[in-house]
Amino acid sequence: MADVDRETPDGEAFDREAVVAALEGLDQADDAAALAAARQAAALITAAGLHWDQVIAPPSAPETAEPEPIPPAAEDPPSGDDKALIGRLLAIKTLYEGTRHELEGYLEDIDAGEFTAADSRYLKALYKRIAKQRKL
Secondary structure, rough: OOOOOEEEOOOEEEEEHHHHHHHHHHHHHOHHHHHHHHHHHHHHHHOOOEEEEEEEEOOOOOOOOOOOOOOOOOOOOOOHHHHHHHHHHHHHOOOOOOHHHHHHHHHHHHOOOOHHHHHHHHHHHHHHHHHHHOOO
């Protein structure tokens, strides 16, 4: 059975196992075969609509450290208030820089009227994943 512990921006299951299998081909002695393995892994990530920083986890903090909580809000933002949700995520000081950049881009998209329903679903899934990792 495939390892599907992440979702794509469209809410589909992500097949991590297929990417790992492709990456295992990187240690082949034949450079062309190793390059083909790298391209296959990249194609799987692209097809899933993900970025590498969403697939490869950053180094985890020492186990003794308490996870930084997501800053509290007076109430959870209404389902349509994506800007408030982005603001809560950006307030996390230890947020990965690539994710921070992506969220700032979403703020620009909202202001330009280019933020889609798929973007909103991805944002909510990202929030849930970060909240779960921080054990909220």
